[in-house]
Amino acid sequence: MSEKQQITLKTRVYIDGYNLFYGLLKGTPYRWINPLFLVEQVLRGILIPGQYKPELTPVAVKYFTAAILERFARSSDSVTTQSDYWRALSAHLGTRLQIIRGRYEARPARAHLCVPGRPARLTDLVDIWKLEEKQTDVQLAAHALSDVLVDGVEHAVFVTNDTDFAPLFEMIKSTSSARIGLIVPSSGSERRAVNQELAVRADWVRSSISEQDLLAAQLPWSVRLPAGDYAIKPLSWYPRPDLLSPILAEAKRVKRNLSSAWRWLHEPSPYFDQQAPIALCNSETDVQKLHEYMSKYARDFKL
Known part of the structure; x- marks a missing residue:
C-alpha cells in the first residue's frame, strides 16, 4: 500500500509527566523540552500495523502533571522553574497542548528503616513525610478513555512506563477499535526495561528516546508570553x-x-x-x- 493509500488515524498523545521527568529528563540539560515536537519525531518513524498513518488532532498532546510543593522541593528554584516551563509550553504551543494538573499531598507517617539483610519487621520505626501524587493518573485514564469512546480518537499514544495503566490499555482494547502506541521515557544510554504489562497490550512500542531526539526537541531559550514578558530557560537546566x-x-x-x-x-x-x-x-x-x-x-x- 503506497503512502497515498494509507488511512490516517485520529491521534492524541497522553504524557505521564512524572514518568517522563524521572525516567528521561531528571538531571539532564534537556528538561526545557517541547513534548509536541518530540512525539512528532517519534510518530514520523512509526508504522502502525495495517499501514495506518497517525494524524495528530488539533489538541495533539495532553500533559498530566502536578505542582511541586515548595517545602519538599529539592532545589531552591524548583517551584519557579516548573512554573516558567509550564508558561513557556502554554505560550509556545497554544491549544495544541493541554496541561492537566493533579496535586501532591503530604502527610506524616511511620515507616520501617531499610536495613540490608534484615526483615522490615525487625527494624526501627521512624517518622517520615509521605508524599503522594493525587488525581494525575486517574485524570490521564479518564481523559484517554473519554477521548476514545466519545471524541473518536482512533490512536491513543501514551508516554509512560507505569504498570498502573495496564487496566486502561485493556479497557480501550475491549471497548473500542482504537490502536495504542507506547513511548517509554527512557534514554538510550540508561535504557529502562519496557514494562511488559503495557507492551503486550500496545500495537507498537518505542523503547527509548535518543539524546539527539531530545536535543532537537528543545523549546527556544526564550519564549514570549501573552502579557509581553518572557519565560527563559532556567540557568540550572x-x-x-x-x-x-x-x-x-x-x-x-x-x-x-x-x-x-x-x-x-x-x-x-x-x-x-x-x-x-x-x-x-x-x-x-x-x-x-x-x-x-x-x-x-x-x-x-x-x-
Missing part, C-alpha cells in the same frame, strides 16, 4: 550551570541588564566561528576561552 553562572554575571555587568546578557550568550558570534557563546559554557577548556575574550573586551572598552 543548562549542562554546566557552575560554569555558566559567572559568565552570565559578567555578561550582565557589561551589557547592563540580564535580558541583554542572555541574548548575547545565544547569538552566533564571529569570534567563536559563528558559535553562540552559550555553546562554550559546557567545559572548562571552552569556558576559559570565553573568559579570556570577555576580559579583553572589558579592558579594551574600559568596562
Whole structure:
C-alpha cells in the first residue's frame, strides 16, 4: 500500500509527566523540552500495523502533571522553574497542548528503616513525610478513555512506563477499535526495561528516546508570553550551570541588564566561528576561552 493509500488515524498523545521527568529528563540539560515536537519525531518513524498513518488532532498532546510543593522541593528554584516551563509550553504551543494538573499531598507517617539483610519487621520505626501524587493518573485514564469512546480518537499514544495503566490499555482494547502506541521515557544510554504489562497490550512500542531526539526537541531559550514578558530557560537546566553562572554575571555587568546578557550568550558570534557563546559554557577548556575574550573586551572598552 503506497503512502497515498494509507488511512490516517485520529491521534492524541497522553504524557505521564512524572514518568517522563524521572525516567528521561531528571538531571539532564534537556528538561526545557517541547513534548509536541518530540512525539512528532517519534510518530514520523512509526508504522502502525495495517499501514495506518497517525494524524495528530488539533489538541495533539495532553500533559498530566502536578505542582511541586515548595517545602519538599529539592532545589531552591524548583517551584519557579516548573512554573516558567509550564508558561513557556502554554505560550509556545497554544491549544495544541493541554496541561492537566493533579496535586501532591503530604502527610506524616511511620515507616520501617531499610536495613540490608534484615526483615522490615525487625527494624526501627521512624517518622517520615509521605508524599503522594493525587488525581494525575486517574485524570490521564479518564481523559484517554473519554477521548476514545466519545471524541473518536482512533490512536491513543501514551508516554509512560507505569504498570498502573495496564487496566486502561485493556479497557480501550475491549471497548473500542482504537490502536495504542507506547513511548517509554527512557534514554538510550540508561535504557529502562519496557514494562511488559503495557507492551503486550500496545500495537507498537518505542523503547527509548535518543539524546539527539531530545536535543532537537528543545523549546527556544526564550519564549514570549501573552502579557509581553518572557519565560527563559532556567540557568540550572543548562549542562554546566557552575560554569555558566559567572559568565552570565559578567555578561550582565557589561551589557547592563540580564535580558541583554542572555541574548548575547545565544547569538552566533564571529569570534567563536559563528558559535553562540552559550555553546562554550559546557567545559572548562571552552569556558576559559570565553573568559579570556570577555576580559579583553572589558579592558579594551574600559568596562
